[in-house]
Amino acid sequence: MPALEADGVFKIFGRRPERGVRALREGRTREELRSRGLTPAVIDATFSVDPGEIFVVMGLSGSGKSTLIRTVNRLLDPTAGTVVIDGTDISSLDAVGLRRVRREKISMVFQHFALLPHRTVGENAAYGLQVQGMNSSDRRARAEQALDMVGLKGWGASMPSELSGGMRQRVGLARALAAGTDIMLMDEAFSALDPLIRREMQDQLIDLQQRLDKTILFITHDLNEAMRLGDRIAMMRDGRIEQIGTAEQILNNPVNNYVAEFVQDVDRTRVLTxxxxxxxxxxxxxxxxxxxxxxxxxxxxxxxxxxxxxxxxxxxxxxxxxxxxxxxxxxxxxxxxxxxxxxxxxxxxxxxxxxxxxxxxxxxxxxxxxxxxxxxxxxxxxxxxxxxxxxxxxxxxxxxxxxxxxxxxxxxxxxxx
Ligand SMILES: Nc1ncnc2c1ncn2[C@@H]1O[C@H](COP(=O)(O)OP(=O)(O)O)[C@@H](O)[C@H]1O
Ligand SMILES: [Mg+2]
The missing domain is CATH 3.10.580.10 (CBS-domain)
Known part of the structure; x- marks a missing residue:
């Protein structure tokens, strides 16, 4: 069973967005909808992510990546289509059910670390465990363990302001790990980091994934990052997924000119093995x-x-x-x-x-x-x-x-x- 499945997901911003779905299905273009005041951010997205897979959604800014990932944990309701997480159709869940799925199944790491400035690193890593009803000594132990995993052993008592950007992003990652969910959603989680730290974080993510067998939906606008991390990559343009495949498949058999031109400059020495x-x-x-x-x-x-x-x-x-x-x-x-x-x-x-x-x-x-x-x-x-x-x-x-x-x-x- 896939860990995560999106089937025919649309997300259209604007008034009466369902009409936009119908119009798109009837062959209207994105531009025609825009002229009617609708923004089709995600159009008919269908994909599934296997347990233990790093699935990367790759696309330029504005292509709909963040919107897509937000429909996956229903921070946004899809205009049409279904999202199934670990066998549960989350489109049909009520608020209570949804909270449970978010707590037990999926955690999210953002680009801008979203740390609480007045809480210690340890408290930040443990954030989320309290709402799970865990007692404070267990929380601390779990947070310490997670900090250890991301290379921040001994930093639990520090304040976020004492940390570099790369270290803060590690706290974000530790928080997601401490939550103990099988699925992690990462939206441009490394995009704000400078190249060296970024590579280090990529290595660490690959390592953590292998050790902990997490299912990761990773979003990036950086093709090299996508190729490095992704077991499979979904290439997104203007709200649509143009192609899903391994790095090799996308390099060898791009489905159209857009994808072909996109990958032509990729550093093959970092992709080919x-x-x-x-x-x-x-x-x-x-x-x-x-x-x-x-x-x-x-x-x-x-x-x-x-x-x-x-x-x-x-x-x-x-x-x-x-x-x-x-x-x-x-x-x-x-x-x-x-x-x-x-x-x-x-x-x-x-x-x-x-x-x-x-x-x-x-x-x-x-x-x-x-x-x-x-x-x-x-x-x-x-x-x-x-x-x-x-x-x-x-x-x-x-x-x-x-x-x-x-x-x-x-x-x-x-x-x-
Ligand atoms: N809350 C919103 N209301 C209206 N339009 C939005 C909203 N969020 C995103 N959009 C639009 O949806 C499109 C996709 O945005 P986004 O998902 O943020 O793309 P990406 O993450 O790939 O940069 C963009 O045109 C953006 O302006
Ligand atoms: Mg985005």
């Missing part, structure tokens, strides 16, 4: 093989290096062709294996992180899953980095036209045992 650019090795060598087998395989495939893998596909090491040739010449049975110095990475590491990580290694970058098993290789990260800088590798290929996609199932290549 090792999984998107890795290759399957032409061949791998079983770890029980000797120099002779390696030599044969490398000659057959014209390889300068060969990965050696164990039966369970964990990586045993790498051999270089000149070492193998020497071993064969000398008639030894021992594979000239290199192990410790191999550069490893995970499939979800972004290219920009890869570039710094594997700057000068002559060996290929080995991509492993969380069980340390081989999933792919990136033979030449330096080349990739150069392409990322817009330079060409000589075939007129730049990172711009490297196909983005989930790699087809791992091809285990030729194995010799």
């Amino acid at each position: 090792a999984a998107n650019v890795m290759e399957q090795p032409v061949a791998v060598l079983g770890s029980t093989s000797g120099p002779q087998a390696a030599h044969k395989l490398m000659r057959e495939h014209q390889l300068a290096w060969l990965l050696v893998v164990n039966r369970d596909r964990t990586v045993h090491g790498l051999v270089w062709s000149h070492d193998v040739a020497a071993a064969v010449r000398e008639g030894t049975d021992v594979l000239p294996l290199h192990r410790a110095e191999l550069p490893y990475t995970s499939p979800d590491t972004t290219l920009s992180d890869l570039f710094t990580q594997a700057a000068s290694s002559p060996a290929p970058l080995v991509v492993r899953d969380e069980d340390q098993r081989l999933v792919g290789v990136i033979p030449d990260v330096t080349l990739l980095a150069a392409m990322g800088n817009g330079q060409s590798n000589g075939n007129g290929q730049t990172l711009e036209n490297v196909p983005v996609g989930i790699p087809a199932g791992v091809d285990h290549g030729t194995e010799v045992r």
